[in-house]
Amino acid sequence: MxxxxxxxxxxxxxxxxxxxxxxxxxxxxxxxxxxxxxxxxxxxxxxxxxxxxxxxxxxxxxxxxxxxxxxxxxxxxxxxxxxxxxxxxxxxxxxxxxxxxxxxxxxxxxxxxxxxxxxxxxxxxxxxxxxxxxxxxxxxxxxxxxxxxxxxxxxxxxxxxxxxxxxxxxxxxxxxxxxxxxxxxxxxxxxxxxxxxxxxxxxxxxxxxxxxxxxxxxxPTAPGAAGAAVPADRHWLRIACELAARCPPSRTAFSVGAVVVAADGTELARGHSREGGDPVVHAEEAALARIDPADPRLAGATVYSSLEPCARRASRPRPCARLILDAGVRRVVTAWREPDTFVEGADGSAVLAGGGAEVVVLPEFEEAAREPNRHLGAP
The missing domain is CATH 3.40.430.10 (Dihydrofolate Reductase, subunit A)
Structure with a gap:
């Protein structure tokens, strides 16, 4: 609500x-x-x-x-x-x-x-x-x-x-x-x-x-716990949506922004799709790549992504939902469930939940998350 x-x-x-x-x-x-x-x-x-x-x-x-x-x-x-x-x-x-x-x-x-x-x-x-x-x-x-x-x-x-x-x-x-x-x-x-x-x-x-x-x-900066959303969650997801607007345009991929935040509210990293000249890098992938995999804060961190992390992808061996789980993150906040535009039946949330992660959807940010993707005609 x-x-x-x-x-x-x-x-x-x-x-x-x-x-x-x-x-x-x-x-x-x-x-x-x-x-x-x-x-x-x-x-x-x-x-x-x-x-x-x-x-x-x-x-x-x-x-x-x-x-x-x-x-x-x-x-x-x-x-x-x-x-x-x-x-x-x-x-x-x-x-x-x-x-x-x-x-x-x-x-x-x-x-x-x-x-x-x-x-x-x-x-x-x-x-x-x-x-x-x-x-x-x-x-x-x-x-x-x-x-x-x-x-x-x-x-x-x-x-x-x-x-x-x-x-x-x-x-x-x-x-x-x-x-x-x-x-x-x-x-x-x-x-x-x-x-x-x-x-x-x-x-x-x-x-x-x-x-x-x-x-x-x-x-406030500290993320919520489990499935309960708090004001700081809205702050960070708003930033993720703003990052999505920075993505180089594409006709074959979504524009997505992501932020990784520790339990105490410290920003660990951020990223957006196709940044750094890589035409296939995803937002969550780019953000996680900036964090030491041994950082103990990952276990209590939250990933904020303007679009539901992908469950399948052709360009890389591991989808973003799996990258998040492999990093040890067990909480994800997103604005928009992935439509069937490029991958039919995509369900990154199910992959995350199956791996023990909590997924929180804040639909009030869906419009902002969709905006950089209007040209794709996504439903």
């Missing part, structure tokens, strides 16, 4: 706190960063906060700029993004500003929370969606994507929500603002809580000053 692009947004003090313990909210950002956040809000389809943030901050979650709202309308979008809150208990204040400003609202809750909200003013102001006996973040995101058309979701807090999304490997990006002050009170709320997070290092995408604060944007 497809999920929205999930962007976590937060501002923290130099010692990692979201707020202090005073009666008023601690303003960590300044006017320049508030305007930046407004621009990000205007770019997304929905904004989500947890019930704790709703109670503590009583936010409106609006796009404040009239120009940005007008641009949304001109582009055929609602004036305001969908506003979403999450509450397992359903204990929500109907007088909160959240319900009385902006456009559409939604509450994601449990069966018990939905029963509590039945017939209340909150249920009149917002769509109430039950996720079952317990809150299930993946199911929530799938519902936003499939039922509400949300492709980009901005999450503005609080710390518990951010922690849960990161620990479940459901966040595509972290936008973290570092404010030049200290809180120093251990009772104050922190951005991230204890627990198991993804392995490896995050990738720093951007770092810049915004007034007197610093914005840092990070992306």
């Amino acid at each position: 497809a999920l929205p692009y999930v962007l976590l947004s937060a501002a923290v003090s130099l010692d990692g706190y979201l707020d202090d313990t005073g009666p008023d909210r601690l303003l960590l950002s300044g006017p320049a960063d508030f305007d930046r956040v407004d621009a990000v809000r205007a770019s997304v389809d929905a904004i989500l906060i947890g019930a704790g943030t709703l109670r503590a901050d009583n936010p409106r979650l609006l796009v404040n700029s009239p120009r940005r709202r007008a641009d949304r309308v001109a582009a055929g979008r609602p004036e305001y993004p969908l506003k979403v809150t999450v509450s397992a208990s359903g204990a929500l204040d109907p007088e909160a500003r959240f319900w009385h400003t902006g456009g559409e609202k939604a509450v994601y809750t449990t069966d018990a929370g939905a029963e509590r909200l039945r017939g209340t003013a909150v249920a009149d102001a917002a769509a109430v969606v039950s996720l079952g006996a317990v809150l299930d973040w993946r199911r929530l995101l799938e519902h936003l994507h499939d039922e509400r058309g949300v492709r980009r979701l901005m999450v503005e807090g609080g710390g518990t929500v951010h922690t849960q999304l990161l620990q479940r490997q459901l966040a595509d990006e972290v936008q973290l603002v570092l404010a030049p002050l200290f809180v120093g009170d251990p009772r104050a709320p922190r951005l991230f809580g204890p627990g198991a997070y993804q392995g490896g290092r995050l990738r720093l995408v951007e770092s810049r000053s915004v007034g007197d604060v610093v914005l840092m944007r990070y992306e």
Whole structure:
């Protein structure tokens, strides 16, 4: 199932706190960063906060700029993004500003929370969606994507929500603002809580000053495990599709890109079809050839290929599915199953599965993977 692009947004003090313990909210950002956040809000389809943030901050979650709202309308979008809150208990204040400003609202809750909200003013102001006996973040995101058309979701807090999304490997990006002050009170709320997070290092995408604060944007890099897809899988498969577009054109072979990534998110190699002047080299073959066969990281690596690795080929003795298995790789993520254009009944996934490898198909990338092959008339 497809999920929205999930962007976590937060501002923290130099010692990692979201707020202090005073009666008023601690303003960590300044006017320049508030305007930046407004621009990000205007770019997304929905904004989500947890019930704790709703109670503590009583936010409106609006796009404040009239120009940005007008641009949304001109582009055929609602004036305001969908506003979403999450509450397992359903204990929500109907007088909160959240319900009385902006456009559409939604509450994601449990069966018990939905029963509590039945017939209340909150249920009149917002769509109430039950996720079952317990809150299930993946199911929530799938519902936003499939039922509400949300492709980009901005999450503005609080710390518990951010922690849960990161620990479940459901966040595509972290936008973290570092404010030049200290809180120093251990009772104050922190951005991230204890627990198991993804392995490896995050990738720093951007770092810049915004007034007197610093914005840092990070992306996860570590692949998923077994058949579960995570945001980093989408990042790497997107790169594989971009590599496919670099292939020298051919009327007799597909254009394919491939990337090999270690379990900690380290890129081991990349390649694309017909690179280096070799008219028959395949993308996975080219990438694997750049890695020492004795590299112990191969056993935990993932191969990302824009097209399903081949099961049979005439130009070389071993097809790419067999090369992957022989290298010790046991996880492959692809965008597109190989059509019968050149090899009838090709089924590289079956070869891989028969060798003990897990194959994950992300169909949302199929169009990008097909694009460099349109001239072949592949179905």
